[in-house]
Amino acid sequence: xxxxxxxxxxxxxxxxxxxxxxxxxxxxxxxxxxxxxxxxxxxxxxxxxxxxxxxxxxxxxxxxxxxxxxxxxxxxxxxxxxxxxxxxxxxxxxxxxxxxxxxxxxxxxxxxxxxxxxxxxxxxxxxxxxxxxxxxxxxxxxxxxxxxxxxxxxxxxxxxxxxxxxxxxxxxxxxxxxxxxxxxxxxxxxxxxxxxxxxxxxxxxxxxxxxxxxxxxxxxxxxxxxxxxxxxxxxxxxxxxxxxxxxx
Amino acid sequence: xxxxxxxxxxxxxxxxxxxxxxxxxxxxxxxxxxxxxxxxxxxxxxxxxxxxxxxxxxxxxxxxxxxxxxxxxxxxxxxxxxxxxxxxxxxxxxxxxxxxxxxxxxxxxxxxxxxxxxxxxxxxxxxxxxxxxxxxxxxxxxxxxxxxxxxxxxxxxxxxxxxxxxxxxxxxxxxxxxxxxxxxxxxxxxxxxxxxxxxxxxxxxxxxxxxxxxxxxxxxxxxxxxxxxxxxxxxxxxxxxxxxxxxxxxxxxxxxxxxxxxxxxxxxxxxxxxxxxxxxxxxxxxxxxxxxxxxxxxxxxxxxxxxxxxxxxxxxxxxxxxxxxxxxxxxxxxxxxxxxxxxxxxxxxxxxxxxxxxxxxxxxxxxxxxxxxxxxxxxxxxxxxxxxxxxxxxxxxxxxxxxxxxxxxxxxxxxxxxxxxxxxxxxxxxxxxx
Numbered sequence: 001x002x003x004x005x006x007x008x009x010x011x012x013x014x015x016x017x018x019x020x021x022x023x024x025x026x027x028x029x030x031x032x033x034x035x036x037x038x039x040x041x042x043x044x045x046x047x048x049x050x051x052x053x054x055x056x057x058x059x060x061x062x063x064x065x066x067x068x069x070x071x072x073x074x075x076x077x078x079x080x081x082x083x084x085x086x087x088x089x090x091x092x093x094x095x096x097x098x099x100x101x102x103x104x105x106x107x108x109x110x111x112x113x114x115x116x117x118x119x120x121x122x123x124x125x126x127x128x129x130x131x132x133x134x135x136x137x138x139x140x141x142x143x144x145x146x147x148x149x150x151x152x153x154x155x156x157x158x159x160x161x162x163x164x165x166x167x168x169x170x171x172x173x174x175x176x177x178x179x180x181x182x183x184x185x186x187x188x189x190x191x192x193x194x195x196x197x198x199x200x201x202x203x204x205x206x207x208x209x210x211x212x213x214x215x216x217x218x219x220x221x222x223x224x225x226x227x228x229x230x231x232x233x234x235x236x237x238x239x240x241x242x243x244x245x246x247x248x
Numbered sequence: 249x250x251x252x253x254x255x256x257x258x259x260x261x262x263x264x265x266x267x268x269x270x271x272x273x274x275x276x277x278x279x280x281x282x283x284x285x286x287x288x289x290x291x292x293x294x295x296x297x298x299x300x301x302x303x304x305x306x307x308x309x310x311x312x313x314x315x316x317x318x319x320x321x322x323x324x325x326x327x328x329x330x331x332x333x334x335x336x337x338x339x340x341x342x343x344x345x346x347x348x349x350x351x352x353x354x355x356x357x358x359x360x361x362x363x364x365x366x367x368x369x370x371x372x373x374x375x376x377x378x379x380x381x382x383x384x385x386x387x388x389x390x391x392x393x394x395x396x397x398x399x400x401x402x403x404x405x406x407x408x409x410x411x412x413x414x415x416x417x418x419x420x421x422x423x424x425x426x427x428x429x430x431x432x433x434x435x436x437x438x439x440x441x442x443x444x445x446x447x448x449x450x451x452x453x454x455x456x457x458x459x460x461x462x463x464x465x466x467x468x469x470x471x472x473x474x475x476x477x478x479x480x481x482x483x484x485x486x487x488x489x490x491x492x493x494x495x496x497x498x499x500x501x502x503x504x505x506x507x508x509x510x511x512x513x514x515x516x517x518x519x520x521x522x523x524x525x526x527x528x529x530x531x532x533x534x535x536x537x538x539x540x541x542x543x544x545x546x547x548x549x550x551x552x553x554x555x556x557x558x559x560x561x562x563x564x565x566x567x568x569x570x571x572x573x574x575x576x577x578x579x580x581x582x583x584x585x586x587x588x589x590x591x592x593x594x595x596x597x598x599x600x601x602x603x604x605x606x607x608x609x610x611x612x613x614x615x616x617x618x619x620x621x622x623x624x625x626x627x628x629x630x631x632x633x634x635x636x637x638x639x640x641x642x643x644x645x646x647x648x649x650x651x652x653x654x655x656x657x658x659x660x661x662x663x664x665x666x667x668x669x670x671x672x673x674x675x676x677x678x679x680x681x682x
Contacts, residue, residue: 052341190269
């Protein structure tokens with residue numbers, strides 16, 4: 001790609017996403033930014049412009065308002081003309097105990113991490129299909145690799161996204177469209193502020209370059225940091241009886 | 249017991265550290281006797297960035313640019329950005345920070361709160377001289393835009409105010425135009441404080457000057473050192489901000505210090521020999537000129553688990569040479585060695601902060617491994633020399649100055665007190681101003 005990339009972003013306010021967008025801004029990327037909170041979105045847009053990026057447009061709305069997505073995509077298409085990268089990075093980390101005791105919390109978890117994401121992915125995929133090129137990159141999580149008692153509702157939502165992306169990869173297999181599933185491990189960010197941070201934790205700035213490279217290469221699945229590929233390989237191979245006993 | 253400052257000395261840590269993520273967020277709620285202190289990268293050496301048994305407000309996620317006018321060279325950004333992150337954005341577009349300290353891993357807020365100085369003090373003054381405006385969040389929830397002309401009392405208290413007037417959210421800074429990321433550097437040997445003075449005078453049209461002084465010189469060689477002067481290369485060249493992360497690091501602190509009289513003696517001899525053999529001008533990337541120690545991550549760990557004291561004083565021109573010679577002799581007699589010994593002549597440009605450290609005179613920075621009572625006595629003997637010369641110590645480097653020493657060095661403290669946020673405090677502040 002010789003010209004600066006045109007990037008559509010859902011969930012631009014997330015810490016991982018911002019760390020990644022800074023890398024694109026330094027290379028003069030042109031953005032259409034979408035997020036829920038307008039004040040935060042304005043701060044992110046200012047930052048990316050100061051860093052050398054261009055913001056062609058922004059939209060702020062609740063991602064559960066699913067009818068907005070098509071309107072938003074229409075605007076993004078007009079502003080960017082071509083979407084080189086559609087990045088979907090929003091989500092929320094629920095408390096597992098809340099999801100067990102409250103149906104409302106469980107539904108919110110699924111709305112934030114599956115339903116809204118799936119609808120956005122579907123709409124973006126349709127756009128990339130029409131263009132006949134582009135990369136769809138989605139930030140999911142290692143949590144989707146196997147259901148574990150500590151976060152299986154969040155994991156279930158992410159596993160659903162994983163299945164959807166696998167299917168899209170098949171759908172686009174004979175086209176230049178790429179589908180990238182980014183699976184971060186544990187990352188220090190506002191989303192995880194209430195958790196105790198240990199040795200395996202990483203920062204958004206530390207993992208952003210690896211995500212950048214994975215998107216550039218169009219890699220199907222990208223664990224960040226890379227050692228999570230190994231950790232999840234072990235977790236996936238554990239017999240159910242053993243996994244059930246582990247405090248994970 | 250948790251250490252959270254660069255000197256690695258065992259200060260009691262805060263009860264909690266709260267991150268602020270967005271510039272429009274409120275401060276954390278403070279109840280009872282709790283107080284708050286902004287915390288950036290923790291690169292102050294002593295306890296001025298620590299709020300023992302109370303709340304620290306981490307600013308590291310306030311790391312967004314607000315606006316960069318690359319025509320006029322005016323940068324507005326959030327206070328938690330590090331100077332490294334700023335240089336990475338402004339250097340490729342032909343701008344440089346107006347003043348940089350010896351490390352680029354400090355936040356903008358920290359640079360303001362300590363009114364840091366650099367090797368260009370004789371021409372540019374301190375960092376605060378280039379702050380056009382700042383936004384301050386106070387514990388009563390109010391926000392104040394302060395500048396040298398608007399809310400000027402609060403501005404004067406906040407620049408160099410050690411984080412005690414509230415949380416600096418963002419600031420506007422004027423930048424310095426450069427044509428290249430390369431520096432033209434020249435090293436010159438001097439053999440006495442008098443010769444150092446003469447070199448400083450002759451180098452008035454060099455943007456940056458600094459000297460390394462051999463604190464372990466033999467009798468008869470006391471006062472010898474290497475004077476470095478530099479400027480940004482004037483001819484258009486590459487605008488490359490260089491590597492972001494240090495290539496090597498010190499993985500852990502040993503129980504004892506690797507800095508001792510033998511290692512410093514060997515280092516100083518080698519350093520002097522190499523420096524004295526350099527002839528003429530050389531070219532250097534700005535990182536290796538300004539931030540040589542940034543190339544080694546966690547270099548502070550070489551001082552071992554007990555940590556180290558840094559001692560930076562300024563003495564007025566009048567009587568300064570004699571005071572400096574007395575300090576060098578006192579170090580020599582003690583048999584203790586300072587690995588780092590940096591000498592610089594401050595210029596006459598007035599620092600804007602009520603508690604700013606830079607003032608006309610000579611400044612000397614030293615560091616010593618923490619050897620308990622022995623180090624305490626040595627530094628107390630330095631205090632006497634500095635006090636007699638009418639000098640002052642730098643709070644950002646300090647972990648031990650007595651309250652009386654602070655009072656004589658910072659005569660405007662009572663005016664400063666009228667602007668302090670009643671819910672902000674630090675371990676340093678409770679120590680020097682009870």
